[in-house]
Amino acid sequence: MNPTQHRAQCGTRAGYLRHHSNKELACDPCLAAANKFHTAYLIRQGTQRSCRISVSTLRLLLDDPTAGRDALAAELGDLVVSAISGTAPSTP
Numbered sequence: 001m002n003p004t005q006h007r008a009q010c011g012t013r014a015g016y017l018r019h020h021s022n023k024e025l026a027c028d029p030c031l032a033a034a035n036k037f038h039t040a041y042l043i044r045q046g047t048q049r050s051c052r053i054s055v056s057t058l059r060l061l062l063d064d065p066t067a068g069r070d071a072l073a074a075e076l077g078d079l080v081v082s083a084i085s086g087t088a089p090s091t092p
């Protein structure tokens, strides 16, 4: 395998797929994006029934759902939060 290269797409699922098609090791931001995509997929399929969030985010979610959702999106990613809530992601 070639050493990991960073591109403009890095940090996205497309970036991960580019690494894969080039038979490279994916960089950490691309791995994180691919993991979030996969987690969202499993949630939408009903296969993944739990996920770990921090107590501070859970507390914020209970106290102020709007601010809590933003904190949850920062912690889990918008794609995962959208999969949990059954809505479309707010970012493309």
Ligand SMILES: [Zn+2]
Residues within 6 Å of the ligand: 005, 006, 007, 009, 010, 011, 015, 016, 019, 026, 027, 028, 029, 030
């Ligand atoms: Zn990358």
